[in-house]
Amino acid sequence: MDQIENLTSSIRDFAKNRDWEKFHTPKNLAMAIAGEAGELAAEFQWLTPEGSNSDQLSDEKLKDIRLEIADVQIYLFRLADVLGVNVAQAVLEKMEINEGRF
Amino acid sequence: MDQIENLTSSIRDFAKNRDWEKFHTPKNLAMAIAGEAGELAAEFQWLTPEGSNSDQLSDEKLKDIRLEIADVQIYLFRLADVLGVNVAQAVLEKMEINEGRF
């Protein structure tokens, strides 16, 4: 199992053990991603672009941001999982499209 | 190099080759994630929860969703990269916190 499959499998087990599978429809997970992405954006909203660099952030702020990144990532892996999407392949495919565009 | 580092490295090179590093401040990338998460949510907004399952989606719709997932993922790996955050470790740490909470 590769690294992303591994993480995805842990997230799947976490949901299964709490009987949360019924809540994890693609629609609900896409909504959860939007919610977490909003919280991640909120961490940066009053910072200047320069002030958002890691060497300008306090340890506490960086820790909060790190956990918000994790929240988005967990729901993104979970959404891909319930849809049967291979995230790594999708990223590579999208980058090839972008290569052609830019 | 593990799988996520590998993808992150390709994304970094893509940005570097286009001289986009100056645009990729953490603030801007967090904003891009919110934008892409909004587009991903929009794919599902008028579907019923049941209708959002992969066996109910047309091939074309699923393909669109797959590329929207990739867009969020690319910017999320990129944000973690510029902040020096290890996404896999952050996910595992957040899941441990969640284990304690739920």
Add this chain to the structure above:
Amino acid sequence: MDQIENLTSSIRDFAKNRDWEKFHTPKNLAMAIAGEAGELAAEFQWLTPEGSNSDQLSDEKLKDIRLEIADVQIYLFRLADVLGVNVAQAVLEKMEINEGRF
């Protein structure tokens, strides 16, 4: 009828005339707001804070932003409508809470 009720009423009629009321559950409308807010954020993602000021934006860009603001506003009035929330009163109440906090 006050100005916001007036706009809300036009939006309600628009939905009714297209038989879209069944799609306009609060959940779906909240998702649509997140989607439109993401598109609005995307308009600004690569701009500097200074470059986002109206005197720095092209007429075309400002027109696009204006219509994205309208999209968020239309769904926000519609959500408030289906929930029976008076937006103006909610704004005043929230500002009073903020007065106490800041």
Add this chain to the structure above:
Amino acid sequence: MDQIENLTSSIRDFAKNRDWEKFHTPKNLAMAIAGEAGELAAEFQWLTPEGSNSDQLSDEKLKDIRLEIADVQIYLFRLADVLGVNVAQAVLEKMEINEGRF
């Protein structure tokens, strides 16, 4: 002054009195809208479409949603204000465009 101008004027004074004008660039406000829209979406993420209707929501939940709607609205009026956009006119213009499309 009409109702929306009135609310916008109160929001402007609130920001001015706290010397927050320097933070209220269009870019930052668009980010704040995305953040608040994410929080609003989060209120609905695990509900069924039917369960999101106002008669199914607890008084407490509806109160939380009401204040999240207010948060999005406050930043949306503020963004329109700093950009010199008339929200009511923008809504009417967008609805005319939509009339032609649907």
